[in-house]
Amino acid sequence: MSDKPHQNLAIIGHVDHGKSTLVGRLLFETGSVPEHVIEQHREEAEEKGKGGFEFAYVMDNLAEERERGVTIDIAHQEFDTDNYYFTIVDCPGHRDFVKNMITGASQADNAVLVVAADDGVAPQTREHVFLARTLGINELIIGVNKMDLVDYQESSYKEVVEEVKNLLNQVRFATDDTTFVPISAFEGDNISEESENTPWYDGPTLLESLNDLPESEPPTDAPLRLPIQDVYTISGIGTVPVGRVETGMLKTGDNVSFQPSDVGGEVKTVEMHHEEVPEAGPGDNVGFNVRGIGKDDIRRGDVCGPADDPPSVAETFKAQVVVMQHPSVITAGYTPVFHAHTAQVACTIEEINQKIDPSSGEVAEENPDFIKSGDAAVVTVRPQKPLSIEPSGEIPELGSFAIRDMGQTIAAGKVLEVNER
16 A cells, blocks of 8 residues: 555546556556566467557456457556556446446546547447546546557547547536547557657646546545445354445444444444454445344445434435436336445336436426436436435435446436435
């Protein structure tokens, strides 16, 4: 662990625009991956007829991903700049992995959007920018990648910059302070050192722009919210719920409440990396033991919070959703599965209150009959089983969700208000 402030960084963008190669290159340039490992990957890539994939292999170290040349899982890698130590959340570009992207990007403070110079804004570029916006990523750095394929021409770079600016304006990202960097992840141009191939560019390198990101404030002043991932029984200790602290602090001696299971007790021990600690804060993965709680009292999807300020349990909630893909139309009465933090609960869309114009955020239509792919809307949702969820304006970490149906991610959204049960 480093004593520098920490940032989670999502790498987003269309499939084949070079995200994995960029990640491998960043890790290589910051000394996080030694040269000989890259060499090894280079040989392996050439054997498989995938010459040029050596940097991507650093991240895509699952055999299946190598065979397909696609990123599936979200791999975590770390590197340092002068000001920060970063954990990269490499977000897959393929549609069927958008669910990972949503649970992955929601952990990110900032993002690098990779757009290929020879291809420009592609369908998933739009989707990822829209999701990043919905999930509260504030700062985007745009890497205009594959400059080597367009002979480092300034005109190609400018075209892509204009295209991306239009897209960002559509979803109300502030484009004035967005940094654009012409790069070649494969050749290494403008990643850590200024490239002689782009004499027309006088801005920062990619690593310099990462170094200049604003420091993110850890949400320690919000009340404790800790979604439970698993519950174990450990001999000599008893029941041990495990999860990641999203907001607030977990301390031994605290009185906590688990919702929606509605049980509680006093925290006896907190463990991190197999060591007992007196307290844990946002981003820490912990196991802890609570006096009087048995294995069958709580389950994955519960949220732990202070007994005097317990997590909200929704009777219904209002949410803003963005429909990414649906084969037909969505009407009131539709009941897909909502994935929020670690919970997966079937929820009925009871009412479609408003259709929103995604480019302006203005109300386009009151009480529409249906919404379809590409639409944004405000809806009223009724969980079929108790669900703990928070308004994203108060606790953003527990206010976003993905909607899945038929094996794919249909929509993403954020909670506007909760009508507690």
